[in-house]
Amino acid sequence: xxKIENIVExxxxxxxxxxxxxxxxxxxxxxxxxxxFVGANGAGKSTTMKLMMNLLQPDTGExxxxxxxxANHEKELKERIGFVYDSNVFYESLNLKDIRKIIGPAYxxxxxxxxxxxxxxxxxxxxxxxxxxxxxxxxxxxxxxxxSHEAEFIMMDEPTAGLDPVFRRELLDILKEMMEDGRxxxxxxxxxxxxxxxxxxxxTFIQSGKILFNExxxxxxxxxxxxxxxxxxxxxxxxxxxxxxERSSTEFQAITNNAEEVRSLxxxxxxxxEASLEDIMFYTKGASRQYV
Amino acid sequence: MFNLIKKDFVIQKTQIxxxxxxxxxxxxxxxxxxxxxxxxxxxxxxxxxGYIYDEQVESNILLNSLPYTRKEIVSAKYIGAIAYxxxxxxxxxxxxxLFNFGFMIRDITIAMGLFFVFSAFxxxxxxxxxxxxxxxxxxxxMILLAGVLPPLFRLLTEHLTTITDFLTSLSTTTLxxxxxxxxxxxxxxxxxxxxxxxxxxxx
Numbered sequence: 001x002x003k004i005e006n007i008v009e010x011x012x013x014x015x016x017x018x019x020x021x022x023x024x025x026x027x028x029x030x031x032x033x034x035x036x037f038v039g040a041n042g043a044g045k046s047t048t049m050k051l052m053m054n055l056l057q058p059d060t061g062e063x064x065x066x067x068x069x070x071a072n073h074e075k076e077l078k079e080r081i082g083f084v085y086d087s088n089v090f091y092e093s094l095n096l097k098d099i100r101k102i103i104g105p106a107y108x109x110x111x112x113x114x115x116x117x118x119x120x121x122x123x124x125x126x127x128x129x130x131x132x133x134x135x136x137x138x139x140x141x142x143x144x145x146x147x148s149h150e151a152e153f154i155m156m157d158e159p160t161a162g163l164d165p166v167f168r169r170e171l172l173d174i175l176k177e178m179m180e181d182g183r184x185x186x187x188x189x190x191x192x193x194x195x196x197x198x199x200x201x202x203x204t205f206i207q208s209g210k211i212l213f214n215e216x217x218x219x220x221x222x223x224x225x226x227x228x229x230x231x232x233x234x235x236x237x238x239x240x241x242x243x244x245x246e247r248s249s250t251e252f253q254a255i256t257n258n259a260e261e262v263r264s265l266x267x268x269x270x271x272x273x274e275a276s277l278e279d280i281m282f283y284t285k286g287a288s289r290q291y292v
Numbered sequence: 293m294f295n296l297i298k299k300d301f302v303i304q305k306t307q308i309x310x311x312x313x314x315x316x317x318x319x320x321x322x323x324x325x326x327x328x329x330x331x332x333x334x335x336x337x338x339x340x341x342g343y344i345y346d347e348q349v350e351s352n353i354l355l356n357s358l359p360y361t362r363k364e365i366v367s368a369k370y371i372g373a374i375a376y377x378x379x380x381x382x383x384x385x386x387x388x389x390l391f392n393f394g395f396m397i398r399d400i401t402i403a404m405g406l407f408f409v410f411s412a413f414x415x416x417x418x419x420x421x422x423x424x425x426x427x428x429x430x431x432x433x434m435i436l437l438a439g440v441l442p443p444l445f446r447l448l449t450e451h452l453t454t455i456t457d458f459l460t461s462l463s464t465t466t467l468x469x470x471x472x473x474x475x476x477x478x479x480x481x482x483x484x485x486x487x488x489x490x491x492x493x494x495x
Contacts, residue, residue: 053357055495078359089354091303091345101302105295106358 006067007031007153007185008052013061015047022047022209025061029153029187029202034179036200037189038281044209045189046086049157052187053083065153079107082146084156084188088138092131096124096141107149118144136167143174154178156188160195172199193277205281212284217277224280225259228252229270238265244283255283296360296368297375300342307341315384319391327388327395331403334384336410339373340430343418347426352495366490369415370483377407401468408475412482419489 008029015022022044029035039045050056051063054070054077063070065077090099096119104110119126122140133141139159146154160168176199178184190196196203196217204214213220227242231252239245241262245254255275256262263272301308314337318330345351346369355365381400388395414433418426459467 050495055353055356074361075359078357081357083357085353085357087350089350089357091351091354093306094303098302098305102295102299103358105298106360108359 009064011062013058027214032182033201034186035202036196037204039206043206080152082151082154084142086157090130096126109150115148135162153185224275226273226275227254297372303345304341315387319393327399328402332406334380335377335407338376405475408479412478416486
């Protein structure tokens, strides 16, 4: 059997709403890796994730999960997907025992013993109503569900938002552990860039309904750089390689998205450092606004 | 599909416990009421409650993220409703019998017919209306029906003698059979309408 490289593929997907639209979305989620999905609130992250789960259908374009479409393989695909949503989706008056009775039988691969193992590991109460759960507990609940049916692809919408720092670390560790056997793929949205630097292999960056980049972190960090040097080096030809620049009468500091070219043009005359993801995203945003 | 039907039972465990005292209440204090009406309440109790639980956007997101198709989610409601109607009526007849509340098979058939008609109109509303409005609409609708239908029927019997003459001329069997046919056709149509609406629903 051919190894599927992209667990999720969006090809020219468009989705229009009254006051918002996703335009020409192309994105790939690579197998066995963690892809972080970043963007401001309202940039289209949740809509994209709903499209990925077939909660919404695209107006045009094609969405494939595990190389198959939802129209003909909906159940088969959802058997293999685990989900963590931003808000609670479980019936709030029920306890975990009852939730298991509803969710367990839905999956062919469900394992009760795995479920109870994870509940124990995550220290979740079996007999308390879901409505008493904290955000962190809800997240662990969703993860326990996903792991109990051997989900190969886990989609998480803002899993770290609203978590205290200690639990955030814990979650990132759980995710790392989940990835160890290399069979799982994770796609998660966030607006906290330090989460990405810690665990993501790839970054997909969305802004105002458009994907600005969808690359591996390493490539991004190689392409972008923070450049510092003497202000008299700046001329029109150099400036076009910068997506942002601050200058005083004697010095400048800029971010480039073409580090290689800048290095060959200016070489030792400037100091080049690794740009942080936050800087990259902040300035990419500025650049796109400037040139649209 | 069976799991989806069973789900409605699991989510309303506590309400189902209240079902028995609810019917006992009618068995004791409802002696002026038609048994058919009590059976109608008993039959709609579980299906309606199930809908109220599932009207939230979140439960729709959950169900649609599980390996179910939208078609199955709607079908489970319509098939489940019949199963829960039979269960509700069964339990209610035992209770009424134990409390010496007189009723006839005719009351049960009328209740079943009314159940199909009521459900046929109510169920699609759950897919159309925004969450939170359903309860109000259903209660308002029931009051309206109870208030408007009897005088309307009286008006019809007084003025449209041809219709009533025609109806009385029919044998009871024909009357019942056509009533059954009409209510089942309404229910099936409603099922198809709900499918169409739910396919396009946005969560």
